[in-house]
Amino acid sequence: xxALENVTAGYGPRTVLQGVELHVAPGxxxxxxxxxxxxxxxxxxxxxxxxxxxxGTSSLRGINVRHFGRRRLARTVAYLLQEFTLDLAFxxxxxxxxxxxxxxxxxxxxxxRDFQIAQQAMDRADVAHLADRLFPAISGGERxxxxxxxxxxxxxxVLLLDEPTSHLDIGHQLSMLDLxxxxxxxxxxxxxxxxxxxxxxxxxxxxxxxxxxxxxxALGTPVEVLTPETIGSVYGVAVRVDRNPLSGKPQVVLxxxxxxxxxxxxxxxxxxxxxxxxxxx
Amino acid sequence: MMxxxxxxxxxxxxxxxxxxACTLAVLCGAVxxxxxxxxxxxxxxxxxxxxxxxxxxxxxxxxxxxxFQAILRNPLAEPYVLGISSGAGLGEACAIVFGLHAVxxxxxxxxxxxxxxxxxxVVYALARTAAGGVPAQTLLLSGAIVHAVLGSLLMFLVSVAxxxxxxxxxxxxxxxxxxxxxxxxxxxxxxxxVGLAMAFxxxxxxxxxxxxxxxxxxxxxxVERTMQVFFLLASLVTGATVAACGLIGFVGLIVPHTVRLMxxxxxxxxxxxAALSGAAFLVLADTFARTVxxxxxxxxxxxxxxxxxxxxxxLLKRRTFAFRS
Numbered sequence: 001x002x003a004l005e006n007v008t009a010g011y012g013p014r015t016v017l018q019g020v021e022l023h024v025a026p027g028x029x030x031x032x033x034x035x036x037x038x039x040x041x042x043x044x045x046x047x048x049x050x051x052x053x054x055x056g057t058s059s060l061r062g063i064n065v066r067h068f069g070r071r072r073l074a075r076t077v078a079y080l081l082q083e084f085t086l087d088l089a090f091x092x093x094x095x096x097x098x099x100x101x102x103x104x105x106x107x108x109x110x111x112x113r114d115f116q117i118a119q120q121a122m123d124r125a126d127v128a129h130l131a132d133r134l135f136p137a138i139s140g141g142e143r144x145x146x147x148x149x150x151x152x153x154x155x156x157x158v159l160l161l162d163e164p165t166s167h168l169d170i171g172h173q174l175s176m177l178d179l180x181x182x183x184x185x186x187x188x189x190x191x192x193x194x195x196x197x198x199x200x201x202x203x204x205x206x207x208x209x210x211x212x213x214x215x216x217x218a219l220g221t222p223v224e225v226l227t228p229e230t231i232g233s234v235y236g237v238a239v240r241v242d243r244n245p246l247s248g249k250p251q252v253v254l255x256x257x258x259x260x261x262x263x264x265x266x267x268x269x270x271x272x273x274x275x276x277x278x279x280x281x
Numbered sequence: 282m283m284x285x286x287x288x289x290x291x292x293x294x295x296x297x298x299x300x301x302a303c304t305l306a307v308l309c310g311a312v313x314x315x316x317x318x319x320x321x322x323x324x325x326x327x328x329x330x331x332x333x334x335x336x337x338x339x340x341x342x343x344x345x346x347x348x349f350q351a352i353l354r355n356p357l358a359e360p361y362v363l364g365i366s367s368g369a370g371l372g373e374a375c376a377i378v379f380g381l382h383a384v385x386x387x388x389x390x391x392x393x394x395x396x397x398x399x400x401x402x403v404v405y406a407l408a409r410t411a412a413g414g415v416p417a418q419t420l421l422l423s424g425a426i427v428h429a430v431l432g433s434l435l436m437f438l439v440s441v442a443x444x445x446x447x448x449x450x451x452x453x454x455x456x457x458x459x460x461x462x463x464x465x466x467x468x469x470x471x472x473x474x475v476g477l478a479m480a481f482x483x484x485x486x487x488x489x490x491x492x493x494x495x496x497x498x499x500x501x502x503x504v505e506r507t508m509q510v511f512f513l514l515a516s517l518v519t520g521a522t523v524a525a526c527g528l529i530g531f532v533g534l535i536v537p538h539t540v541r542l543m544x545x546x547x548x549x550x551x552x553x554x555a556a557l558s559g560a561a562f563l564v565l566a567d568t569f570a571r572t573v574x575x576x577x578x579x580x581x582x583x584x585x586x587x588x589x590x591x592x593x594x595x596l597l598k599r600r601t602f603a604f605r606s
Binding site for chain 1: 356482489492493495496499500501545546
């Protein structure tokens with residue numbers, strides 16, 4: 001579904017991504033991880049086709065994104081932005097309907113079918129009860145779900161999410177991700193999502209891509225990627241990786257005072273706090 | 282979302298209001314004309330031309346305000362505040378001082394358009410950050426500075442030009458809806474009608490641009506191209522009105538916000554509704570200006586500024602669009 005081949009991309013003279021290779025199968029749920037500024041958002045923008053590559057190719061369904069028109073691209077890929085502000089007093093329903101834009105005739109208006117699809121999208125994202133509320137007046141958690149509904153109204157095959165849960169409390173984080181996981185499972189939408197929380201990513205994603213300074217540091221199942229060694233070398237923190245007793249997924253365990261240490265912690269928690277601290281930290 | 286019936290009702294009401302305002306404006310004035318002589322009096326013809334100019338100008342300035350507020354995502358954007366009107370004024374003054382108006386009826390509005398477009402591009406470039414945003418403060422600041430610089434250039438031109446070229450220039454700087462040149466009125470009306478029709482056809486794109494450039498791109502819009510089209514359209518109609526009646530401020534602020542408050546921000550309704558309301562508003566404001574102290578006439582720009590200044594400050598304090606009944 002998504003294929004990046006030897007992609008280099010950036011902004012003007014600044015190169016952000018270098019030689020990135022990535023293949024995502026249809027229906028897959030991929031998590032993208034990495035330190036701040038490592039190029040996660042840039043990667044999503046390259047996949048979405050809004051940022052052209054300076055070398056290599058980005059393709060969707062085997063077609064180079066350059067050969068998609070903008071509107072066709074928007075019918076294939078939906079993108080949930082990390083930062084989104086809207087001051088205009090659009091209602092939730094109006095915002096979700098904007099997701100139909102790439103499907104509308106150039107000078108036409110929404111048909112009955114478009115209204116139905118927007119309604120379904122709101123039902124799925126659990127925001128139908130907010131339809132007549134003003135978008136600027138609802139809470140952060142509700143906004144994220146409304147924006148997700150707008151993405152769903154695009155009827156995309158690929159859903160790109162840039163930190164979909166970054167400003168949400170744990171209750172809203174879980175309900176948002178459960179919703180996305182259900183869409184992925186039931187509607188077969190391919191999902192690529194940027195995460196900051198390694199454990200949430202491990203919980204929901206089939207595969208993880210760990211990035212470091214614009215390159216792929218690790219790519220594989222959560223068990224393969226989330227090891228103390230790779231996390232230590234990419235993030236510069238010493239961690240332990242346990243298993244989540246509820247789900248059996250890998251769980252990254254942190255402790256205070258262990259930043260700037262690239263040595264993995266031993267399996268014995270009692271020994272952990274003393275040994276890996278570097279001199280003078 | 283409003284139904285088609287509600288839309289029809291809205292536009293019927295607005296059209297009726299505009300028609301009523303125009304009728305009132307033709308009937309009122311410094312000189313009393315008996316009603317039964319109205320139809321073929323030359324005073325009525327003069328007033329009708331003036332009403333047409335006021336309507337066209339009000340519609341153009343309001344729609345420009347709607348466009349700039351949407352594409353710059355800034356509630357305070359408006360042709361006058363952004364310095365676009367003074368850019369157009371400078372273009373026009375150049376055309377007059379250098380005698381270009383003798384070339385043809387299109388030259389003066391053409392130069393005013395060039396001045397308007399040049400100004401918005403400079404203001405936009407000054408205000409745009411490296412990240413691609415256009416923060417409200419820098420936009421207003423660069424607009425104010427460009428406005429001041431262009432204003433002083435205009436004053437310079439006025440002070441060195443032979444007086445007969447720019448007589449009545451103070452009048453004109455404050456906005457003057459007197460029709461001095463019927464040919465010009467025809468050109469301006471044509472430009473504005475075509476410009477507004479295009480804005481109406483493209484109004485849905487304003488909804489997307491109002492979300493921001495990045496979200497608009499993800500929803501399938503050619504952002505750069507569309508922004509360019511709207512910059513051109515708004516500059517075109519602003520330039521045309523400045524050429525005909527000088528600098529009239531704040532119409533693009535008062536009307537769009539009031540209309541948005543009543544019908545919401547969907548630009549497919551907002552663009553035509555603001556155009557009709559703006560037309561009615563300026564026709565009424567002009568009628569007030571020439572009757573309240575008759576036979577003295579208050580410059581129309583004085584009236585709109587006295588209404589618009591406090592309104593601007595009110596919006597500045599709120600710094601948001603987020604109100605709707």
